[in-house]
Amino acid sequence: MAPFGGGMGSSGQVCGTLSGALAVIGFTLGKTEAKGRDHKLMWKLSYRMVKEFEKICEEYGGTNCRDIAGVNWHDRDSVHFFYKNPDSGRKNCVKVIRETSEYLHALITEHFPKDK
Numbered sequence: 749m750a751p752f753g754g755g756m757g758s759s760g761q762v763c764g765t766l767s768g769a770l771a772v773i774g775f776t777l778g779k780t781e782a783k784g785r786d787h788k789l790m791w792k793l794s795y796r797m798v799k800e801f802e803k804i805c806e807e808y809g810g811t812n813c814r815d816i817a818g819v820n821w822h823d824r825d826s827v828h829f830f831y832k833n834p835d836s837g838r839k840n841c842v843k844v845i846r847e848t849s850e851y852l853h854a855l856i857t858e859h860f861p862k863d864k
Contacts, residue, residue: 752768754813758821759821760820763811765801765849766848773793777793793855797852804847816844819837
């Protein structure tokens, strides 16, 4: 899943956090054999995840990596600034990752609570 970083192969497009969250839902609820079926909740939870991600990213103006991180992954100086400067867009990424993972956890445990 490493190529999800930088907005799909450092293209600045779809944030890898959303891609990763949807991959978790797919791995958890998707079909397990070629002729099998996806769990009936897979599409519903995926849609809810996307909509929540849009809310999480609203303040950045979009859900693409370039909107959130504000870095050109093909410019060495921009990437260096992103990783070394505490005021870079990296703080946005950390916030988005945290909020997304918290929501994903809540979404899955809401429908599949742990046995007591």
